[in-house]
Amino acid sequence: MKFYIETVGCQMNALDSELAAAELMAAGWERLDSRKDADLIIFNTCSVREHAEEKIYSALGRLKHWRTQKPGSLVCVMGCMAQKDKDVVFQRAPYVDVVVGPGKIDQLVALVEAAAATGTPQIAVGVDRFEQKADRQTIKESFRLYDPIRLPQARQRTFQAMVRIMFGCDKLCSYCVVPSVRGPEQSRSPKEILDEVKTLADQGCVEVTLLGQTVNSYRYRENGKTTRLADLLAMIDGVSGIRRVRFVSSYPTDMTDELLQAVRDLPSAMPYLHVPAQHGANSTLKRMRRHYTVEQYRELVDRIYETIPGAAITSDFIVGFSGETEDEFLQTVDLVRYARFKNSFIFKYSVRPGNEASRIYVDDVPEEVKKRRNNELLAVQNEISAELNKSFLGREVEILVEGPSKRESRSVAQEETLYAECEQTETPSEQPTTPEGITSVGELLATAAPNGTVQLTGRTECDRIVVFNGPREMAGTFQRVRVVDTAPFTLFGELL
Ligand code: SF4
Numbered sequence: 001m002k003f004y005i006e007t008v009g010c011q012m013n014a015l016d017s018e019l020a021a022a023e024l025m026a027a028g029w030e031r032l033d034s035r036k037d038a039d040l041i042i043f044n045t046c047s048v049r050e051h052a053e054e055k056i057y058s059a060l061g062r063l064k065h066w067r068t069q070k071p072g073s074l075v076c077v078m079g080c081m082a083q084k085d086k087d088v089v090f091q092r093a094p095y096v097d098v099v100v101g102p103g104k105i106d107q108l109v110a111l112v113e114a115a116a117a118t119g120t121p122q123i124a125v126g127v128d129r130f131e132q133k134a135d136r137q138t139i140k141e142s143f144r145l146y147d148p149i150r151l152p153q154a155r156q157r158t159f160q161a162m163v164r165i166m167f168g169c170d171k172l173c174s175y176c177v178v179p180s181v182r183g184p185e186q187s188r189s190p191k192e193i194l195d196e197v198k199t200l201a202d203q204g205c206v207e208v209t210l211l212g213q214t215v216n217s218y219r220y221r222e223n224g225k226t227t228r229l230a231d232l233l234a235m236i237d238g239v240s241g242i243r244r245v246r247f248v249s250s251y252p253t254d255m256t257d258e259l260l261q262a263v264r265d266l267p268s269a270m271p272y273l274h275v276p277a278q279h280g281a282n283s284t285l286k287r288m289r290r291h292y293t294v295e296q297y298r299e300l301v302d303r304i305y306e307t308i309p310g311a312a313i314t315s316d317f318i319v320g321f322s323g324e325t326e327d328e329f330l331q332t333v334d335l336v337r338y339a340r341f342k343n344s345f346i347f348k349y350s351v352r353p354g355n356e357a358s359r360i361y362v363d364d365v366p367e368e369v370k371k372r373r374n375n376e377l378l379a380v381q382n383e384i385s386a387e388l389n390k391s392f393l394g395r396e397v398e399i400l401v402e403g404p405s406k407r408e409s410r411s412v413a414q415e416e417t418l419y420a421e422c423e424q425t426e427t428p429s430e431q432p433t434t435p436e437g438i439t440s441v442g443e444l445l446a447t448a449a450p451n452g453t454v455q456l457t458g459r460t461e462c463d464r465i466v467v468f469n470g471p472r473e474m475a476g477t478f479q480r481v482r483v484v485d486t487a488p489f490t491l492f493g494e495l496l
Pocket of ligand 1: 169173
């Protein structure tokens with residue numbers, strides 16, 4: 001039996017897809033790179049934006065014929081939308097066989113087998129913390145994943161891996177659905193995390209990214225001792241083979257001096273911090289129920305740059321949130337100019353039914369205003385990104401080679417991952433590619449690639465993408481390159 005998995009959403013979803021794939025592969029299923037010939041099609045979904053959900057429903061609609069005509073075929077919806085919409089999925093697409101929430105992925109194989117054997121739909125989701133009467137422990141356990149199976153072949157790149165250190169979120173930002181679809185905040189034990197990192201290192205992994213909705217809130221208490229993220233970084237720094245560690249996403253008020261010093265001092269901790277500000281006006285931050293002021297955020301930015309020389313900071317922003325005035329928007333522009341982010345992921349506000357903002361605020365900023373503000377903020381950010389990248393011209397940097405560039409690898413992509421807004425957002429598809437981006441200089445480099453080389457990409461310590469020509473086999477190795485050209489989101493290099 002063969003399966004295909006399509007992922008939308010954040011890095012947490014990408015990790016869930018890897019774990020689900022590993023589970024199926026361990027049970028004897030074969031993974032395919034496309035839907036063609038699949039017996040089981042899985043959609044790993046995102047609920048952060050309405051657009052992402054509607055895309056899934058359209059994709060499900062297109063599968064109706066396939067599902068009803070091909071004997072033995074199965075369709076599974078997993079992830080945040082599965083948790084949030086539960087029965088709605090079956091109503092809108094009655095031919096779906098399995099609905100599985102993000103906290104129940106360990107049951108995937110059993111659910112798929114039960115659906116295949118009985119022909120009846122199967123569902124497993126966590127306890128709804130806002131609707132069902134249950135004690136906190138029961139709710140927590142219903143969202144706690146099993147010890148993950150880390151099969152290298154289930155990962156996109158064997159030398160890089162994500163490691164979940166926390167589940168859920170308790171910040172309860174008014175616009176967000178994550179606290180309801182991923183449950184209450186809970187940290188995994190340091191031992192469990194360390195064992196997993198060691199397993200990954202044994203499998204040849206050299207870079208790990210620690211994941212949590214608010215990763216720097218990590219706190220695990222055992223035998224009277226509290227382990228925080230800074231302690232965890234120090235423990236992982238001692239794991240032989242792991243040369244780079246990143247963590248996403250950070251919540252501004254939980255960024256302690258101790259953590260910043262750990263990033264500065266530990267050789268494996270990379271000077272890259274994703275700290276979503278979301279907005280630059282206190283009045284909007286209050287409506288968003290973010291627990292800080294813009295002054296506190298600016299102070300944090302100062303502290304990061306003072307503590308970690310050369311640090312790259314990135315942020316998320318929502319434009320057009322309920323009640324956002326032009327003046328409030330301009331304060332966000334001011335913050336972007338002040339913080340000089342490496343890049344920002346900017347999204348137009350989208351109402352999510354069921355959360356606090358949808359109940360108490362009106363989505364009153366017209367779509368065209370949201371669009372304009374999005375473009376204006378993006379233009380300011382692009383200008384800053386371009387300036388920061390220009391400062392790399394002529395410099396030598398060490399990169400971890402990730403493999404062929406997007407263009408080279410498009411045909412061999414294992415899965416189509418459409419990133420959407422979320423605290424762990426990494427590469428949102430909606431960010432327009434820079435006009436002078438990879439297309440111009442990159443093409444030049446690609447056409448000039450000598451025989452036996454392809455256009456490769458790698459990442460610097462501060463998470464900048466470098467495009468250069470080199471042999472395909474270089475993927476997974478550390479190399480030094482000299483930066484010969486720059487664009488707002490890309491550096492172009494020559495192998496040294
Ligand atoms: S936006 Fe982030 S911090 Fe806020 S509730 Fe959602 S996941 Fe938690």
